[in-house]
Amino acid sequence: MAGLWRYILRRLLFVIPVFLAVTLLTFLITNAAGDPVQIVKFAIRRITPAQVAALEAYYHTNEPIFARYFYWLFSFLQGDLGTSLRGGLVASKILPWIGTTLELQFLALAFSLAIGIPLGVYSALKQYSKADVVISSIAIFGYSMPTFWLGIQAIIVFSLYLKWLPFGGAISPYPPYWGGSIYTDIIGHLILPVGVLTFVSLATFTRLLRASIVEVLRQDFILAARASGLRERVVVYKHALKNAISPIVTITGLSIGLSLAGAPITETVFSWPGLGYAYVQAVNALDLPVVQDLTAIITIVVLLVTILTDISYAYLDPRVRLE
Amino acid sequence: MGEEILRVENLKTYFFTEAGVVKAVDGVSFSVYEGEPLGIVGETGSGKTVTSLSIMRIVPPPGKIISGRIIYRGEDLLEKSEDEMRKIRGKKIAIVFQDPNSSLDPLFTVESQLNEVIMAHLKVTKQEARNRALELLKMVRIPDPEARLKAYPHELSGGMRQRVAIARALANEPDILIADEPTTNLDVTIQAQIIELLKELQSKLKMTLIMITHDMGLVAETTKRVVVLYAGSVAEIAPTNEIFKSMRHPYTAALLKAVPRIDRRKELKPIPGSIPNLIDPPSGCRFHPRCPYVIQRCIEEVPELEFTDQRAVACHRWKELSLKGE
Ligand SMILES: Nc1ncnc2c1ncn2[C@@H]1O[C@H](COP(=O)(O)OP(=O)(O)OP(=O)(O)O)[C@@H](O)[C@H]1O
Ligand code: SF4
Ligand SMILES: [Mg+2]
Numbered sequence: 079m080a081g082l083w084r085y086i087l088r089r090l091l092f093v094i095p096v097f098l099a100v101t102l103l104t105f106l107i108t109n110a111a112g113d114p115v116q117i118v119k120f121a122i123r124r125i126t127p128a129q130v131a132a133l134e135a136y137y138h139t140n141e142p143i144f145a146r147y148f149y150w151l152f153s154f155l156q157g158d159l160g161t162s163l164r165g166g167l168v169a170s171k172i173l174p175w176i177g178t179t180l181e182l183q184f185l186a187l188a189f190s191l192a193i194g195i196p197l198g199v200y201s202a203l204k205q206y207s208k209a210d211v212v213i214s215s216i217a218i219f220g221y222s223m224p225t226f227w228l229g230i231q232a233i234i235v236f237s238l239y240l241k242w243l244p245f246g247g248a249i250s251p252y253p254p255y256w257g258g259s260i261y262t263d264i265i266g267h268l269i270l271p272v273g274v275l276t277f278v279s280l281a282t283f284t285r286l287l288r289a290s291i292v293e294v295l296r297q298d299f300i301l302a303a304r305a306s307g308l309r310e311r312v313v314v315y316k317h318a319l320k321n322a323i324s325p326i327v328t329i330t331g332l333s334i335g336l337s338l339a340g341a342p343i344t345e346t347v348f349s350w351p352g353l354g355y356a357y358v359q360a361v362n363a364l365d366l367p368v369v370q371d372l373t374a375i376i377t378i379v380v381l382l383v384t385i386l387t388d389i390s391y392a393y394l395d396p397r398v399r400l401e
Numbered sequence: 402m403g404e405e406i407l408r409v410e411n412l413k414t415y416f417f418t419e420a421g422v423v424k425a426v427d428g429v430s431f432s433v434y435e436g437e438p439l440g441i442v443g444e445t446g447s448g449k450t451v452t453s454l455s456i457m458r459i460v461p462p463p464g465k466i467i468s469g470r471i472i473y474r475g476e477d478l479l480e481k482s483e484d485e486m487r488k489i490r491g492k493k494i495a496i497v498f499q500d501p502n503s504s505l506d507p508l509f510t511v512e513s514q515l516n517e518v519i520m521a522h523l524k525v526t527k528q529e530a531r532n533r534a535l536e537l538l539k540m541v542r543i544p545d546p547e548a549r550l551k552a553y554p555h556e557l558s559g560g561m562r563q564r565v566a567i568a569r570a571l572a573n574e575p576d577i578l579i580a581d582e583p584t585t586n587l588d589v590t591i592q593a594q595i596i597e598l599l600k601e602l603q604s605k606l607k608m609t610l611i612m613i614t615h616d617m618g619l620v621a622e623t624t625k626r627v628v629v630l631y632a633g634s635v636a637e638i639a640p641t642n643e644i645f646k647s648m649r650h651p652y653t654a655a656l657l658k659a660v661p662r663i664d665r666r667k668e669l670k671p672i673p674g675s676i677p678n679l680i681d682p683p684s685g686c687r688f689h690p691r692c693p694y695v696i697q698r699c700i701e702e703v704p705e706l707e708f709t710d711q712r713a714v715a716c717h718r719w720k721e722l723s724l725k726g727e
Contacts, residue, residue: 302566
């Protein structure tokens with residue numbers, strides 16, 4: 079166990095430079111579009127010199143860009159997200175969106191694992207059977223379709239054409255609610271985005287797990303487990319699955335990262351009021367402080383997921399802890 | 402000689418691959434007598450491992466036992482239900498695999514892997530299983546067994562891993578222990594120790610050893626009788642002490658010339674030609690493309706396994722050849 083703790087500490091130390099690099103790069107790029115004061119001056123024609131001076135002081139625009147990065151970094155680390163160029167505090171704008179994004183991502187992930195793992199195991203055990211061929215074909219379909227395209231198709235079919243489900247958003251702003259109550263309305267709004275995201279990552283998990291289990295089942299220790307008189311259930315669900323799951327853990331981490339990276343597109347397709355949606359709007363409005371903070375927050379989430387992935391990997395496989 | 406404990410009769414195990422049907426074991430027959438260690442030898446790919454997996458009925462797909470009988474103490478294992486078979490595996494017949502690096506699950510500790518095998522056959526508590534596991538590690542002479550119980554396979558040396566694999570195979574004191582090239586992947590000095598251990602345990606636990614190997618020296622050292630396999634069928638069966646002096650099958654003769662022996666410093670003669678393709682094996686005697694004594698009949702007619710005075714041979718010409726060892 080001591081090995082595991084040392085491993086976790088090493089991983090934590092490793093992500094700090096990554097965080098600094100990503101946020102610095104974003105800062106440089108967004109500021110290349112113009113410094114905040116110029117952008118505000120552009121948007122608000124009648125601005126008084128006193129206001130400009132106040133803005134310059136607030137954003138430290140007279141100082142070199144690296145110094146400004148550190149001003150940003152220190153206030154960010156203190157939890158002060160600053161002021162949006164569109165008015166209001168950044169924190170009050172984006173904190174509620176984090177919850178909506180995570181809700182969608184978490185549900186999609188939970189469903190795709192809950193369905194993908196049994197499907198992958200089943201497919202692997204019944205290799206080349208009809209069921210396996212069907213599962214594998216659907217998986218390849220889901221795997222190769224772009225999420226936004228699938229999302230648009232799903233909206234066209236289920237919302238526009240069949241009128242079964244609401245169009246987008248997370249909740250109806252006013253009655254009539256879908257399904258009659260505000261709770262069913264929330265669920266109704268979740269079905270399409272969760273369904274589409276689940277389908278896409280489900281396909282990845284199923285395919286990977288199938289391949290991984292087929293590979294593990296060929297190993298000598300599986301033969302040895304059978305030769306020892308263990309029940310087939312134990313051989314498959316204890317030994318084969320645990321050995322086969324490592325690539326899934328890695329991919330889960332990667333796929334959360336990818337899914338978050340894809341959030342601006344998917345959330346825009348479903349008008350889902352989350353970080354990704356907010357991101358697109360902030361970029362369109364050249365709202366640099368919001369873009370900077372959103373990038374930093376998404377980076378932190380992705381890095382945390384990576385660390386969690388590595389830790390679960392090390393927890394599952396004792397060989398990793400050595401390294 | 403004890404009574405017959407295991408009889409393999411005309412066993413056929415094929416692999417249905419995309420390239421074709423691999424006749425890995427094609428009509429193998431031999432008997433094992435209680436307390437009489439048996440050797441199974443043959444080049445790589447001759448079907449030794451597939452034979453032992455067939456006995457356990459754990460041939461992996463696309464492999465399938467096509468026909469034959471495997472009689473263990475009078476009962477045909479091929480007729481048993483999967484559940485009955487499970488109670489035989491590891492309890493009555495156990496296997497030690499060739500490569501200790503891959504025959505232990507890398508993700509579980511030694512203790513957990515021994516416990517599960519003990520608890521698969523005995524109704525015991527975790528604590529009792531642990532005590533038994535400790536006892537087993539002592540039996541296979543693992544130093545500091547308490548600490549080793551907590552170890553993962555990668556924390557052990559190759560020799561230690563093979564000792565753990567042996568401990569696992571012996572956990573339920575099987576009747577028959579199949580050792581499938583148990584030392585091939587180990588250092589020479591470790592090999593000798595593992596063989597010593599197996600010899601000692603077999604007499605202590607009164608189990609019948611089936612030693613699968615390429616190594617004729619090992620056959621001489623550990624067995625009383627030997628089955629020579631060639632390309633999925635039996636070439637010859639003979640008492641070990643006789644086969645070195647008078648082999649009856651030309652393949653046995655070639656094999657003896659091709660394997661190193663510690664007691665003899667002679668030049669090795671590799672067997673000319675290569676092992677046949679088992680999808681489309683040679684007609685007649687499968688050894689005919691490589692046999693120095695081949696005649697027309699060998700190409701046309703499959704030689705039957707003929708049993709005479711404790712021995713068996715599948716060669717049309719064995720009587721006239723009278724092969725001798727040097
Ligand atoms: N999973 C499989 N699929 C296809 N063919 C197989 C499979 N397993 C074994 N075979 C074939 O069966 C034949 C016999 O293999 P087997 O492993 O029994 O040989 P062996 O005598 O144990 O050799 P070695 O000394 O190398 O262990 C080989 O020709 C091999 O190609
Ligand atoms: S049957 Fe013919 S080919 Fe086969 S081993 Fe005997 S002599 Fe050689
Ligand atoms: Mg083998």
